[in-house]
Structure formats: C-alpha cells, structure tokens
Amino acid sequence: MSHTQDAGPAPAERACVADPATPGAAQLARAIAAGETTVLAVMQAHLARIAKTEPLIHAFAHRDDDAALEAAQAADDALARGEPTGPLHGAPVSIKDWIEAEGLPCDGGFEARAGFRPRRDATVVSRLRAAGAIVLGKTVTREGEPLHARPNNPHDLAHCPGGSSSGEAAAIAAGASPLGLGSDSGGSIRLPAAWSGVLGLKPTQGRVPLTGHFPAIGHLSDPRTVIGPLARRAEDLALALRVIAGPDGVDPSAHPVPLGDPAAVSIAGLRIGLTDLGGADLTPAAWTATQDLARRLEGLGAVVAPLDLPLIDEALAISNAYWARPESMSHRQWRPWGPSTLPADAVEESLFRWERLQRRLETVMADWDVLLCPAAPGPAPAHRLLDARDYLYTLPFSLTAQPVVSLPAGRAGSLPLGAQLVGRRWREDVLLALAMALERA
Incomplete structure (x- = not known):
C-alpha cells in the first residue's frame, strides 16, 4: 500500500499534535474527587487544548463551550455542597x-x-451524564462528509484518522x-482507534443500547452496529462500559x-490465537507489530500460539451482500436509503452464510480465550475516501457479534499501527484485563 502523494503538505502542515500522555477520564475524576483540582479547571484545560488543536485536526462538528463551562461550575458547586457524585x-x-x-x-x-x-x-x-461526565461536543463522523471540515490524523495531518468515528479518535x-x-458497524470504532493510536472497544452486540443513534439501528435489520468507547487508557474503556451497558427498556437488542x-x-494461562485472518495485503510492518504484541502478552503469562483462520474473503462477501440490502432511516416508518440490489x-x-460464519467462530472460540490479529492492513493512508478494503480485518467480528478491543501495537514511521484482541461473546472483561496489563507493563 502506498502512502505517498504527488504534492504533500508543507512540513508545518504535517506536524504531529498527538498527546498520548495527558490524564484519562478516570484519573481526572479521581483527582477531582480528591480535591486535587476542580471540574472548572479541567474543563478550561480541555477547551484550551481544543482551541489549539482544532484548527489543525477539525475533530469537532458542534460545541457549546459556554454550556460546558456552566456544567463544570455546577459540578464544582455540587461537590462543595457534599452531594453524591x-x-x-x-x-x-x-x-x-x-x-x-x-x-x-446531531x-x-x-x-x-x-x-x-x-x-x-x-x-x-x-448514562454518562448521570455518572457525572460533561459533554465537550459532538465529533465529525467521516472523511468526505459535506457539512464539516475534513478531520485529520493528529500524528500526521496529511493522513486519515479512520472512520466513521473519525473526529472522535x-x-x-x-x-x-x-x-x-463512537459507533461501529464494520470497524468504525476499531479502525480510527488503530490509525490514530488510541484504544477502542466494540462491545458484544447487545451489550449497550442503541436508542438515540442515527442512522436508526434495527435489531433485526442491523445486527452489526454497536456503540462503544474510545480512550487513551484501558481503564477508561472499562469504566465507560460499566456506565453505558445494560437494557434501557426501549431497544430490544x-x-x-x-x-x-x-x-x-487471571492472565496467566489464557490461550491466545495469533492469526493474520488470511489477509493477502497485510503490510510487513502491521504483521510485525502484531507479533511484537503477542510476545508482550506471552511476557504477561498468556499462552500464544499461531492459528490458521482465513476469514477475510468470506466476511467481505457477506458484508457486501449486507450492504446491498436497503435499511430504513426511521424506526417508525419504512424509509429505505435506496432499493435493494x-x-x-x-x-x-x-x-x-452469515449464520454459518457465526457457528464456525463459536466452535473456534471453544479452544481459545482470545484471538489476536491486526486491526488494519497497514497504517493510515494519505487522505482519501475509505472503502471496504480498509476494513478487511475488522469486518469479520462485526458479523460474529464478538467483543473486540483495538489497541496500539507499534508504529510505521510517524503513524500508529493497531491490533485487535477478540474475545468470546460477553467476555469484555478478559479483553480489558489484557489491555490494562499491557499498559502497566
């Protein structure tokens, strides 16, 4: 895969604005609760960071800074009154x-x-607000959408951040x-997380209610889409999942x-299958980064072994057939995007074929606690519209409803490389335990 352009941006325009070392949400909440900082100070710091980075990365579609500052002051006042948090x-x-x-x-x-x-x-x-979180704003969804500026990858502004949780990552x-x-149908959390060098969790399908998602998600017509968190820290994925998971009495899925x-x-003894999913276009750098992550997992006590699991061609064929079917834009009346082909x-x-693939993976997972595979064929490409080939490594596990954590695995020059930890259905705890242990190590 080529990542060159005939005329690239000037060096200043390619500057890296990634900042992986800043505190995570759980760490900030602990510092606020301990009186080490205030909610207002935290909010002001993030708005200042947005003011600095937004002209370069165009991550946000909508913000109301005044409302965010008012909510921060109200949160400080609640703490001063001794209210439960x-x-x-x-x-x-x-x-x-x-x-x-x-x-x-929206x-x-x-x-x-x-x-x-x-x-x-x-x-x-x-649920996030009830847990005390304050909304900074809404983030741009994808490359090439008509209403907002193109989002850029913070590691190299000339490259894509991934999609469709583009601005979020x-x-x-x-x-x-x-x-x-973010939300993930075929990889829309996992690919941006991988290309942008952060973590993303695709929960088990049915773990998190989809009420209030647009486009409307029907549990029968769209059994792939999930809502899940992105963060710089694995503990934040775990905390966010605890907050947002569970039925809401509206979404039957x-x-x-x-x-x-x-x-x-217990990580010791976990059986992890290392697989390239049969991908023919996997770059050497992406596979090396995944193998390096496998060695780190072995260092934590997991048992890693190679697994021949060619899924890519089969998953792509099923996904192409799925995309050829119409979906309704509304839950209340039939408003399809277009005719079925x-x-x-x-x-x-x-x-x-879809159900056969699911049964096959159920059988495979009887022998493995976790699968480890690349998250993408390589690092983020220079800006262009994305297509199905970019999602070859994420598509299979959208079809099988399994939970997946996408996490940083290495670099190709200035650009991050990501890998996926794929678990048994409903076993997000295993994936998050591994991600947190890797961070500690």
Missing part, C-alpha cells in the same frame, strides 16, 4: 455526531439532517478529549447479561 464526576467526554445529545445539533454529516437538534439524549449519553489522540463514544470484572481475570434468494443465502 458518580464515577465520572467532572470528566469531559466527547460524542460521535451519530449519537444524540440534548442541547447540541446532523451526522448528512445534509438532510442539517440543523436538527434532538429533544433528548441517547441512552448512552444520558482524532480528538482523543490529540488530548482534546479524554474519553468519547440490549440484553441483561452481567458484566465481568477485569480485575478478577439483491433478489430475495440472494438475501436468504447471505443470511445462511
């Missing part, structure tokens, strides 16, 4: 602009939605937000399955 009290968060947040527009980058303001929060946003990588929410505790997971028999065959 949540686990994210005072921590700033950002929200992908496909997830509704009261008080801010156009999702669609011209037909320009100016739309939701009357209520999505369930996940409401960019804001977190730049230190402009410590924690955010959300199941009341208890969350496991990462602290209770598949006859009925082809739809049924694609569902048959």
